[in-house]
Structures are given as C-alpha cells and as structure tokens.
Amino acid sequence: MGVTGLGLEGKAVIVTGAAQGIGRAFAMAFAAEGARVLAADIACCKDTCALVEAAGGTCVTTALDVTDAASCRAMAQAAQDAFGAVDVLVNNAAFFAALKRAPFMELDEDDWDKAMNVNTKGVWQVSRAVVPLMKAQGGSIINIASATVFSGSPHWMHYVASKGAVIAISRVMAKELGPDNMRVNVIAPGFTLTEASFGHIEDARNYGVGRAALCRNAEAEDITGGALYLASKLSGFMTGQTLVIDDGKQFI
Ligand SMILES: NC(=O)C1=CN([C@@H]2O[C@H](COP(=O)(O)OP(=O)(O)OC[C@H]3O[C@@H](n4cnc5c(N)ncnc54)[C@H](O)[C@@H]3O)[C@@H](O)[C@H]2O)C=CC1
C-alpha cells in the first residue's frame, strides 16, 4: 500500500458502479490509501474485490440497484455490518455503457427515463440510505457527473440532462448536509478510456484529442486523484463544487 498522508487510512468508503471502469479505479485507489472499500454494483464486483485484495487492500462487495430504494437500504445495512459507519460515498453508478446516442428529436423515451432514474434519482436514493451512517462523524460524498454538461455534447441530451441534474442536486445536498459536517462535491470527467467508452466510440484513443490541452484522453486512473482529494482533509473547506477533470478540453 502506498499511503500518501491524505488521512484516508481505515476510512470506510462506498463506491457504487464499481464492477468496472472508473468505479473499479476508485475502489483500487481508495484501497491503496488504506481505506476499507465496499464495492457495490448491479453487476458483479468480485473481480474488483479480487484486484483490490491482490494489491493488498480491503474490499467487500454487495449487490446494488440504485433505482430500488430497498436495495439501497440493504447496501447501507451491509456497509454498517462491515464497517459500523461510512466516511466516504462515491456515487459513480450510471446508465452509460448501454445508452444509445441519437439526435434529441430521435431519442428513445425509455432511455431518457432510465438515464434520469439511474443517474440522477439513483444518487438521491443511495445518498439518503447512506447519510445516516455518516452523520455522527461527518464525511464526504462525491457525485460523478460528466464534462458533457459543459460541452453540451450532441446526441446525449438524456445523459447530459441527468448529469446536469447531478450537479444541481449536489449543491442542495451540500447546503442541507453541511451543518452536520458532511461535504458534497462533484467530479465531472471528460471522455475517459473505459470499457463503456470503447463501446461507444470507434477510435476512442483519438476521440476529441485535438481539443485536449494535454493531447491525450484520460485513463480511469487519471480521475481517481480528484476523488482522493475530495475525500481527504485537504479539501475540508470545499463543498458544493464541481471538479472538471477533462485534460483541458473546456474551461468553465
Ligand atoms: N467513461 C467516460 O468517458 C465518462 C464517464 N463518466 C461517468 O463516470 C462513471 C463511470 O463511467 P464508466 O466506468 O466509463 O462507465 P460504466 O458504464 O462502465 O460504469 C457504470 C457502472 O454502473 C453500474 N450500474 C448501472 N446501472 C446501475 C444500477 N441501476 N445500480 C447499480 N449500478 C449500476 C454498471 O454496472 C457499471 O459497472 C459514470 O457515472 C459515467 O457516467 C463521466 C464522464 C466521462
């Protein structure tokens, strides 16, 4: 374990959508800091836990459907059983990989409802299940949005709307939870090379690179430093903010 002095050793961290991609990278990064991780997903997180444990970290897993309040409560109960309390919640799960892109005149209505249900309502559902486990000691909630909210990327209106709403509700959460020393911030990643984005874009490695200041697309590991910072004492006076991690494709 390469603990870096962020103060995350022994912290209890829930990562939703941790079965692959950026969520798996969050699980690995928190565990590498000595945190205890609960990896939760509608898909199986056994491989994520195995990777965390192979690197010397601690990881437990439970099934989670963020659209189902009972499932969110059961996941929170599993966290309480494993850790007693929760210090950090990363709301990363999303309807993204299977989303169909189309001009807004042609978007699929079911996809619209699913994007809002998983990506926005899911953040609310998971947060309200977990907040009672954070209230006594305070904590950090990190909601994953998308830089598409700022770029207005075409053919994603349902997804962009759902992620714009994540930024909006995070501000409400920050105001409501601040008095109990719970901070709520957002990471808005730009295009990141994950299983899901390789599925969406044919030449993913080169996609949009011409607009990038750093001249490459992000790997999932490029997004994790922001989450460690937002979870740590270094960001202790920061709440309600959105951190765009997109290799400088746009400035807000
Ligand atoms: N890859 C990219 O280019 C970008 C991704 N993001 C966001 O980052 C996050 C992770 O993205 P990726 O790893 O690329 O995508 P992904 O699609 O691989 O990850 C999403 C995870 O959420 C899980 N999930 C879906 N529905 C669920 C539900 N109802 N309950 C629980 N879990 C559910 C999936 O099984 C999956 O493991 C997502 O929030 C995505 O919107 C944001 C900007 C760019």
Ligand SMILES: O=C(O)C(=O)C[C@H](O)C(=O)CO
């Ligand atoms: O901007 C686009 O076009 C993208 O494809 C962006 C990514 O897929 C993304 O940011 C998803 O959140």
